Amino acid sequence: MTFPIAKFCALATSVCVLGTSPLAAESIRTAVANALVNSHARQASVASIEAQAQQVAIGQGNRLPRVDVFGDAGAEKVNNPSSLPATQNNSWNFSRQVGVSVEYTLSDGMRGLNSLYREATVLDGEIVRMSDETEMLALNAVQAYIDVVRHQKIVNLTRRNVDKHQRIAAQVNDQVREGKAPDADRFRANDKLLAAKLARTDATSALADAHSRYQRVIGRLPQGQMSIYSNVRLPKTSDALVQSAVARSLLVRIAENRVRIAAYDAQIAESEWDPQVSVFAGANTGADRGGTTGRENTLSAGLRLNWRLYNGNNRKATQERGKMLLAQAQYSKFEAEDEVRDSARRMWNAYRGAAERRSLLERSVSSNVRIVEAYREEFEAAKRPVLQVLDAERALFNLQVQRINAEASQVFQSYKMLAVQNALSDHFGLSDTGRVLNANFERRARAAPRGDFNISAPALE
Numbered sequence: 001m002t003f004p005i006a007k008f009c010a011l012a013t014s015v016c017v018l019g020t021s022p023l024a025a026e027s028i029r030t031a032v033a034n035a036l037v038n039s040h041a042r043q044a045s046v047a048s049i050e051a052q053a054q055q056v057a058i059g060q061g062n063r064l065p066r067v068d069v070f071g072d073a074g075a076e077k078v079n080n081p082s083s084l085p086a087t088q089n090n091s092w093n094f095s096r097q098v099g100v101s102v103e104y105t106l107s108d109g110m111r112g113l114n115s116l117y118r119e120a121t122v123l124d125g126e127i128v129r130m131s132d133e134t135e136m137l138a139l140n141a142v143q144a145y146i147d148v149v150r151h152q153k154i155v156n157l158t159r160r161n162v163d164k165h166q167r168i169a170a171q172v173n174d175q176v177r178e179g180k181a182p183d184a185d186r187f188r189a190n191d192k193l194l195a196a197k198l199a200r201t202d203a204t205s206a207l208a209d210a211h212s213r214y215q216r217v218i219g220r221l222p223q224g225q226m227s228i229y230s231n232v233r234l235p236k237t238s239d240a241l242v243q244s245a246v247a248r249s250l251l252v253r254i255a256e257n258r259v260r261i262a263a264y265d266a267q268i269a270e271s272e273w274d275p276q277v278s279v280f281a282g283a284n285t286g287a288d289r290g291g292t293t294g295r296e297n298t299l300s301a302g303l304r305l306n307w308r309l310y311n312g313n314n315r316k317a318t319q320e321r322g323k324m325l326l327a328q329a330q331y332s333k334f335e336a337e338d339e340v341r342d343s344a345r346r347m348w349n350a351y352r353g354a355a356e357r358r359s360l361l362e363r364s365v366s367s368n369v370r371i372v373e374a375y376r377e378e379f380e381a382a383k384r385p386v387l388q389v390l391d392a393e394r395a396l397f398n399l400q401v402q403r404i405n406a407e408a409s410q411v412f413q414s415y416k417m418l419a420v421q422n423a424l425s426d427h428f429g430l431s432d433t434g435r436v437l438n439a440n441f442e443r444r445a446r447a448a449p450r451g452d453f454n455i456s457a458p459a460l461e
Contacts (some may be wrong), residue, residue: 002307011035014345025226027227028145028227029122029428031142031144031218032141032145032424032430034141034218034219035137035138035144035217035218036138036221038220039137041133044418045126045366046130046230048126048129049123052122053123055122055123057294059116059118059120060116062116063064063105063113066102066104067101069098070099070284071097073095073097074092074095074420075092075094075108076092076094076289077091078291080291083291084291086290089292093288094288096286097284097286097287098283098290099282099285099286100118103304104278105278106278106279107265108112109275110268110271111265111268115165115264116178117263118261123441125257125258127255129251131255131425132422134425134430135419135425136420138425139419139424141218143460144214144216145196145214145228146228146351146408147214147460148214148222149227150210154203155200157203157400157404158203158204162200165196165393166193168193170391171379171380181386185385188386188387188390210325215295215368218263219447225317232413232415234417234418236350241420243344244346244421245340245421246341246344247341247424248421251340252336253269254336255336256333258333259330262322262325262326262328263326264315265322266326275306276306277303277304278304279301280303281296282299283298283300287295338421344420347413348417350416351414351416354409354413358407361399361403362404364399372393373398375389393415405458412460
């Protein structure tokens with residue numbers, strides 16, 4: 001039985017990257033694909049899978065006949081006067097021999113087979129673990145992408161905000177020169193202009209940090225136009241999300257894999273007390289051995305038996321230990337299922353909360369836009385003081401930043417709901433490349449042995 005791991009791993013690491021033109025739009029799908037290609041963690045996982053595949057090959061080899069070639073040469077002196085002639089007894093001879101031996105295990109209490117099954121199960125676990133890491137890498141890429149778009153929008157908003165305050169400051173200066181406004185208004189307008197510029201500086205710095213994180217996760221800086229439009233299909237109810245998350249959970253599959261490994265470990269340990277039967281054959285030729293002179297040839301063949309009948313209470317202790325380790329693995333699986341259910345419920349709540357917050361902020365921004373427009377008209381007609389206009393502009397700006405954050409949060413939460421179902425790879429079309437490895441080697445083995453203007457952007461969670 002052979003496992004073409006190298007071929008599968010080559011496919012898994014050569015993920016198709018769409019839209020490679022520097023001037024083309026930088027889609028979120030392209031970002032995810034680049035993140036997988038450039039991930040050192042993923043490459044490490046592939047290497048781990050390759051190593052475990054070789055461990056399976058070792059397990060296969062251990063079930064085949066063992067052939068040893070041996071030989072020795074050196075000085076030998078034997079003192080055995082009862083068996084050796086006086087001329088040969090207690091004298092130095094140059095002894096040498098060379099030979100070959102073959103041994104094949106007929107019965108070992110299933111130790112060899114269970115060891116092979118165990119290593120194949122570990123290989124399955126490594127593959128499922130890489131699939132789980134692929135989902136996490138994709139989610140990290142999504143987060144980095146959305147974060148860049150969010151900060152780009154905030155930077156653009158701060159630039160428009162500076163332009164607004166420059167126009168307001170110019171209008172105030174004209175009113176002061178014409179005697180329509182007190183000199184203090186000019187200071188207020190200039191102070192808010194400085195605050196707007198400071199907000200722009202802070203937002204630009206935050207965008208640079210987002211670019212840095214993007215480069216670390218994706219492997220290069222963003223290129224082209226970016227958009228966080230989402231066409232994610234989501235479950236209609238919390239219960240549907242929970243059921244899908246548990247059914248598709250890779251964490252649960254990893255826990256199930258550990259249960260099977262624990263079962264094999266128990267069987268391997270128990271086989272220490274089963275009869276070990278092997279057939280052997282050997283041949284050697286040598287000269288001047290055992291104190292005698294001359295050449296000798298030896299042929300041998302037969303059965304070899306080793307059966308441990310008693311070793312204190314070790315067998316009972318081994319059996320109990322195996323049962324407890326198996327129970328531990330099973331309880332860990334139940335715990336993994338509970339964790340997935342809890343994560344799914346919380347992600348559903350987070351998405352619904354983000355969607356409602358975004359809707360409310362959209363309405364609030366729309367209302368404040370009309371307030372600002374009315375205040376500006378009254379200000380230009382010298383019917384409203386500049387301070388109220390500036391306060392209204394600040395309030396609108398802060399609401400707009402919150403709306404940008406809420407939009408980004410809602411979109412990210414939608415992708416997190418995919419991630420909890422382990423459906424990101426499918427969503428981005430990476431099923432045939434990003435997760436080509438199917439964890440079924442155990443079955444095969446058994447069949448054939450990631451100021452005044454508030455521009456803060458809370459971390460996407």
